[in-house]
Amino acid sequence: MALHHGDELKHLFENVRVNLDEIYNESKKPFVYDNRRRYAVIVIDMLNDFVLGKLGNERFKSIVPSIRALLDWASEHSIPIIYSNDSHRSTDFELNRWGEHAIRGTWGAEVIEELKPKSRDFIVPKTSYSGFFNTDLDSVLRSIYNGEGANTLILTGLHTDICVRHTAADAFFRGYELIIPYDAVNSFTEAQHLLGLKYLRYAYLADIVSTKQIIKGV
Template sequence: MAIEHGKGLEEVFKNISVNLSEIYNDVKEAFVYDNKRRYAVIVIDMLNDFVYGKLGGERFKSIIPNIQSILDWAREHSIPVIYSNDSHRVTDFEIHRWGEHAIRGTKGAEVIKELEPKTVDFIVPKTSYSGFYNTDLDSILRALYNGEGANTLILTGLHTDICVRHTAADAFFRGYEIIIPHDAVNSFTDAQHFLGLKYLRYAYLTKVYSTKDIIKSI
């Protein structure tokens, strides 16, 4: 006997209306490392396929200047920069959801020209949503600052409710505090982006600021 796909959620959501303003409003923030913060900036999936290619769009181009500002600021202050990049094989399970994208060795899997990594930056390939899953990201972060390790991550890139969210989840599970510049991340729709930001604050104690506020206050 086979299950017919696609009808389960239709039944669950039938006659349901949701007020988004009531969701994820019990907000708290962590200040664990206020006395001695050690930052790292992570750029997530700012790749040709995600910005200009098959999954791209104007929404994703719009955050490029703000990520550039974050990177310029980070490098000026000797804050490590790490690129967390999809690097897929055609056999990766995620391909069933999104189709072929960011296939390793192709132009689509390269960081966009505007945000090209510098020689001092780290590049960490990934094959799933989280930058930590089956990667060296945690080991790299723990080795920074002469072995003291980064403890506060500034996440930028794509997508607020997918790879940013899952990377934030794994960061939280590992004891990192998280900062997200709301104008340096984005998703496919406003609803996904803004609800994603609310969830990140609610579940992972993420601090959400503008790019300008981060640069000015840190």
């Protein structure tokens, strides 16, 4: 029996109007590691193909200054910075959804010029939405701070409701607390971005703050 993609989902939701204030309201701030936080900043998919190329969107350029400010702050405070970058082969399953993008070894898979990694930063390639899936990210995080490991992750980059969300899920499953600067992540539309933020707070206890709040002292 063959399975077919139908229009049932479209019909199901065509008359639905979502009020963001009515969903995902219950929230808490991170609290487990309050007195002994060890931070790491993770930059997700701030690549040429995502910002300027095949999947580019004018919205994504707006978060570059905030991420730049966070990276400068992290460097000044000796906080590790990790780049979680799509690095695809032409056979990767995800390409069936998004088409070819961030093919390893190409310009599209490179971090945009404004946010280029420094020699001391970590680069962890990935082939799917989550920065943890089949990667060394968890090992890197647990190796820093002289082997004590990071326990609080500041997630930045793209997209709030896709790669940031799935990376946050895997971080939560592994016992990391999360801080999401709302002006340093984004998605294709404002609705996706806001719904993504609400879900991150509701499901994973992410603290949703501004970049300025982090820099002043989270």
